[in-house]
Amino acid sequence: MNAVTVLGVAIGLAMDAFAVAVATGLAVERVTHRHHFRLGFHFGLFQFLMPVLGWFAGKTVTGHIQTFDHWVAFGLLSFVGGKMIWEAIGSHEHGSTRADPTRGWSLVTLSVATSLDALAVGFSMAALGISVWLPSVVIGLVAGAMTIIGLSFGRRLGEAWGRWAEVAGGLVLLGIGGRILFQHCVG
Numbered sequence: 001m002n003a004v005t006v007l008g009v010a011i012g013l014a015m016d017a018f019a020v021a022v023a024t025g026l027a028v029e030r031v032t033h034r035h036h037f038r039l040g041f042h043f044g045l046f047q048f049l050m051p052v053l054g055w056f057a058g059k060t061v062t063g064h065i066q067t068f069d070h071w072v073a074f075g076l077l078s079f080v081g082g083k084m085i086w087e088a089i090g091s092h093e094h095g096s097t098r099a100d101p102t103r104g105w106s107l108v109t110l111s112v113a114t115s116l117d118a119l120a121v122g123f124s125m126a127a128l129g130i131s132v133w134l135p136s137v138v139i140g141l142v143a144g145a146m147t148i149i150g151l152s153f154g155r156r157l158g159e160a161w162g163r164w165a166e167v168a169g170g171l172v173l174l175g176i177g178g179r180i181l182f183q184h185c186v187g
Helices: 003-027 032-057 059-066 068-094 104-128 131-159 165-186
Strands: none
Touching: 003 068, 003 104, 003 131, 003 165, 032 104, 032 131, 068 104, 068 165, 104 131
């Protein structure tokens, strides 16, 4: 793979992470450097690890995973997006604080959901006999950077639009999950 191709793949894979980071920036009341680090690090790490795992699994598992990977991504993103919407509406009515999606199982769920496509890229690299290491590092770094940018962008939107922006962020996650499901079912 040449450098332009690797960068193009990395940017393409990072777009879901960017969109989820924007939605997360909408959900967090006050975005701090810790939020940037946690989300950027985890999204970048998972985007690095998934192609490596896919490459090691190679051709033997490809057929089995491809039959349901889009359902897993759809389910995870729908769960987190629905939870964001529920908390945005519920916290307004009950005066409770919002959960931080950059912590705990929400962080793991979002990290896995945004990196499942990278697993398929690893499978493809194994099938083509391409080394996975340099592309995986680039994919991880680009995803981490795009995540930090997306989180900052979401924070600015959240400051301007408040709870409606958080609901919109949840809808974005639901839309990403729906798009993944649609692309796999139609394509």
